[in-house]
Amino acid sequence: MSLRIAPSRARDEVPSATVERLPVYLHALDRLRASGIATVSSADLAERSGVTSAKLRKDLSHLGSFGTRGVGYDVEFLHRSIADWLGVHEPLGVVIVGLGNLGHALATYRGFAPGGFRIVGLVDVDPDVVGTDVPCGEHSLPVRPLADLAEVAASAQIGVIATPGSAAQDACDRLVAAGITHILSFAPRFLAVPSGVQVRAIDLGVELQILAFRQRQAAHEPGAVSA
Amino acid sequence: MSLRIAPSRARDEVPSATVERLPVYLHALDRLRASGIATVSSADLAERSGVTSAKLRKDLSHLGSFGTRGVGYDVEFLHRSIADWLGVHEPLGVVIVGLGNLGHALATYRGFAPGGFRIVGLVDVDPDVVGTDVPCGEHSLPVRPLADLAEVAASAQIGVIATPGSAAQDACDRLVAAGITHILSFAPRFLAVPSGVQVRAIDLGVELQILAFRQRQAAHEPGAVSA
DNA sequence: AGGTGCTTGTGAACGCTGGATACAAACCTC
């Protein structure tokens, strides 16, 4: 393969919808690499990612030019290119607040390390939980009391809230006070934050209700089939 | 309060963006009701839900007219109206496939019952897990082997996939074969399904990577502050 | 009884992101 120049276009001008699909492509490339496949066409990769080939090519064109006309994409090169563009090479520190069932699930979740994350701290209020060790991928970490949050968060860039809803706003405020600007929340609540702080909220109950609505709707009108 | 007519407009013509926000409003109303607040204005409710008042009023206008001009909304009445419209009164059966950490977290998740769900089955492949009892809200359920999935899914309308990625497509195929048409997947993979089957996918790794990208972007350009 | 001040409900315009199409450029193979 000839020498290539890393395109690396300005990150600002990329549509957010594209940014949200890039990790999906990365996963698909992961699997292709694991299968020993060296080259992939846009049509093939698109099908594995659940999009159309045109959309895939348009997405990639926003960050540069990675393929070879008439051939396709080199799996290894495209994977590295997207990963670099997303900035996976320098892992971010993650602190998890709340180690109930969900917190444990997140801590032990495989797929954080390859994604460029390193869990650096676990925090909870429950005295029965504080002090216990939780396995986090390779290593394991002790759960520390809520009072230590500021100290723990000092080496983190991302906060994850896995507390009950009633404790979520307090946890959020503490994270923000500790300098965390990007938060992933699983609490069933809207979190108020100062401007400049990004919150990405996932509410399992809401997701299920949306699905349930569609189910009931489809059950009531058996004729309708949507994409 | 005077007699009111339930508006109940056609469900089809409501934009999907509105449908996805209704459960959020419902949660906010839950909390207001718990606080003993009887009346709420669109501005107040909107702030608690993380949207603008105009958007909230427009969303509600799609399903009818629930407020009183000059006063606001009756919390109890609006809650019941949205819940009825979403169809919460008749609970849907949920079957969970995969009872690792995430599956356990989902099974024990509080907030399914009030949302109109009833977990009716748990399935896993691991012989060590099969047979164990898992608490699901009020009651508890035994984990059954994968071979029983069709039988278990017979009384379910929604399937939840919480397996590792490698087992997700197989689990999905079995759910579809058992007649399940609406699936919530947490597996880091695109799931291929026949047309008519709805899949809602949540990939924790993807969510974190999107957030991480924004973090690195913000860190690199300290001037930018986005809403 | 009438006026006043809110708040809802909605009509219309706007912005815009994203998606589809089609075609030219480029590369490998024969």
Next chain:
DNA sequence: GAGGTTTGTATCCAGCGTTCACAAGCACCT
């Protein structure tokens, strides 16, 4: 060197969602 294949991109379109602004309506006060 020709042909076939696949990428990269320019252009256009369409549809959705959001916002703005105002009219309609209710309660309360005088």
